[in-house]
Amino acid sequence: MLRDLVPAVIGILVRRGADFASAEDAVQEALIRALQTWPDDPPRDPKAWLVAAAWRKFLDAARAEASRRGRELALDAEPPPGPAPGTDDTLRLYFLCAHPALPHSSAVALTLRAVGGLTTRQIAAAYLVPEATMAQRISRAKRKIAGLPLDRSGDPATVLRVLYLVFNEGYSGDVDLAAEAVRLTRQLNALTGDPEAAGLLALMLLHHARRASRTGPGGRLVPLQAQDRSRWDTGLIAEGVTVLQEALARDRLGEYQAQAAIAALHADAPTAAETDWVQIVEWYDELLRLTGGSPVVRLNRAVAVGEADGARAGLAALDGVDPALPRYRAVAAYLHERDGDLERAAGLYAEAARAAPSVPERDHLTREAARVRQLHKGSTTT
Amino acid sequence: MKYLLLKHYRGGPEPEAPWPPMDRWTPEEVDAHVRYMQDFAARLQESGEFVDSQALAPGGAFVRYDGEGRPPVTDGPFAETKDLIAGWMVIDVESWDRAVRLAGELSAAPGPGGKPLHEWLEVRPFLSESSAETE
Numbered sequence: 001m002l003r004d005l006v007p008a009v010i011g012i013l014v015r016r017g018a019d020f021a022s023a024e025d026a027v028q029e030a031l032i033r034a035l036q037t038w039p040d041d042p043p044r045d046p047k048a049w050l051v052a053a054a055w056r057k058f059l060d061a062a063r064a065e066a067s068r069r070g071r072e073l074a075l076d077a078e079p080p081p082g083p084a085p086g087t088d089d090t091l092r093l094y095f096l097c098a099h100p101a102l103p104h105s106s107a108v109a110l111t112l113r114a115v116g117g118l119t120t121r122q123i124a125a126a127y128l129v130p131e132a133t134m135a136q137r138i139s140r141a142k143r144k145i146a147g148l149p150l151d152r153s154g155d156p157a158t159v160l161r162v163l164y165l166v167f168n169e170g171y172s173g174d175v176d177l178a179a180e181a182v183r184l185t186r187q188l189n190a191l192t193g194d195p196e197a198a199g200l201l202a203l204m205l206l207h208h209a210r211r212a213s214r215t216g217p218g219g220r221l222v223p224l225q226a227q228d229r230s231r232w233d234t235g236l237i238a239e240g241v242t243v244l245q246e247a248l249a250r251d252r253l254g255e256y257q258a259q260a261a262i263a264a265l266h267a268d269a270p271t272a273a274e275t276d277w278v279q280i281v282e283w284y285d286e287l288l289r290l291t292g293g294s295p296v297v298r299l300n301r302a303v304a305v306g307e308a309d310g311a312r313a314g315l316a317a318l319d320g321v322d323p324a325l326p327r328y329r330a331v332a333a334y335l336h337e338r339d340g341d342l343e344r345a346a347g348l349y350a351e352a353a354r355a356a357p358s359v360p361e362r363d364h365l366t367r368e369a370a371r372v373r374q375l376h377k378g379s380t381t382t
Numbered sequence: 383m384k385y386l387l388l389k390h391y392r393g394g395p396e397p398e399a400p401w402p403p404m405d406r407w408t409p410e411e412v413d414a415h416v417r418y419m420q421d422f423a424a425r426l427q428e429s430g431e432f433v434d435s436q437a438l439a440p441g442g443a444f445v446r447y448d449g450e451g452r453p454p455v456t457d458g459p460f461a462e463t464k465d466l467i468a469g470w471m472v473i474d475v476e477s478w479d480r481a482v483r484l485a486g487e488l489s490a491a492p493g494p495g496g497k498p499l500h501e502w503l504e505v506r507p508f509l510s511e512s513s514a515e516t517e
Contacts, residue, residue, distance in 0.1 A: 218417050350405035359437050367412045369405030 006117030009050045021142040026058035091191045094153035098162040099145050106141035107162045160200050176335025198247035199257030205240030206263035209233040220315045221364040225272040237267045259286045277308035313337035342376035383473045385481040388504035393465030398500035401493045419474045437469035
C-alpha cells in the first residue's frame, strides 16, 4: 500500500539532510502527486518513485527558500545514498508525532499524515474541519517540534494514547480511522514488542470485531447485551485473543492489556447471560490498581459488580463515584432499573439523555427512558 | 442561497399544541421521530441541497469579558434564558419559498401518536460573502 511507504520515505529525506518539517511537506506533496498519477501510470518501483519525487519537491522548496534569503543552497542535488534506513525511522516518527509538547488534536493529525500517510484533505474530512484549518494545525505542530532531534525516543504511552484517540474517532467520511488506527498499532507493535502496544492492539481488534453489530437500522446504537453476537468477526476476535495472551505471558501488565482482557471475556461469552462477570470484576479491580483509582474505571466497575453480585451491590459500588462523570447517570439508571425502581430509572435515563455527549447516545438514552416509563406505566396500571 | 433552519428547545411563538418531552413518548414514537429526521437530511443530500447539520447539548453558558487580567464572567451553566437552541440545519436552495417549504416538512416530524409535531422552526437567510457588482 502506498501509505505504508510514507514514514520510510520521510526517514530517507531526513537522512539526506532535510529537516523533518520540510521532508514531511515534500513527501505529502509527492504523495498527492502519486494519488493523482499512479492510477493511470503506475511506477515500477513505488518507493523509489516517491523518494525521487519527494526529494525533487524538497530541493525546489529549499532553493526557493535559499534564493528568497539570498543564500547558497548547501545541499547537493544528487545526494549520497546514505545508510539504508531501518525500521527505526518509522518508530522515531511515531514518537516525534506524538510528542508530549503537542496538544492531542495536533499529535493525532500529524501522526495520521507523517506515519499514516493520509493527505491533509482526508484527515480534515475525517475530523469534519475545513482543509485549511487542518493544514494550519499540522504546520503549527511541526513548528512546535522543530529542532527536536528525530532520534530521541519518547514515552510509548503518549504514542499509544494518540492511536487510541484515532481508533475512537471511528468512521466518518471516506477514511476509516478505526481501521487506520489498527494498522498503525499493528505496525507499532511489530516495531517495539512493547506488551502495552500489544494490549492496545488486542483491545482495538476485539472492539473492531463487534463493529457491525454495534449499530442497528438508522444508525441507532445497540448496547453490548443486545448485540447479535453471530455478527461479531470471529477472525478479529481470535487474533485479538492471541495477541493478548502473548502480551500477558510476558508478565508486564498495563492498562491496555487489562482493558483488552475485559473485552476478551465479553467476546468469549456465547450469549450476554453467559458473560463471566466475576472475572470481569477482578480485571476492573486490577485496572483500578493500575490507574490509581480512575473515576471512569470505578464507574464501569459498578456495572460489572451489578451484573456479578446484583443491582444493590452495583449501586453500592457506585457510591462515592463522582456524579459529574459523563456517563454516571446512564449507569445509575441501568442499576436502578435492574433493582426494580423503574420510576427513578426513567428519570435518570432522561437526565442522562440531556447530558449525552453524542447524538446516537442521546437518542439511545431517550429511547431507554421511554421504554422504562412504559414498563413502569404497565406495572402501575395492572 | 443558504438558509439556516433553527430548532429551539424553547422560545419562539406559542406551540400549536404542546407535547410532552420525548422521554415520555413510547420507544416506537421516539424511533419514528429520529427516523423522520434522518430521512429528511438524507433526502436533501440526495437533492444536493444539504450543507450541514448539528445538534447542541442543552448545557453551556453565557460568557463575557470582565476587564484586563480578570477571568471572563460566566452565567450558567443553566442560564435562565427564554430562548434555547437545540440544533440547526444549513441548506442551500433556489429560493426563500423552497426554504420555507422544507422547514414546513421538517416541522411535520411525527410526535406522540405518530401525529405531526407542528413544531416552530426558525428560517434565517445567510448574508452572502460576495457581492454582485452593481452598475
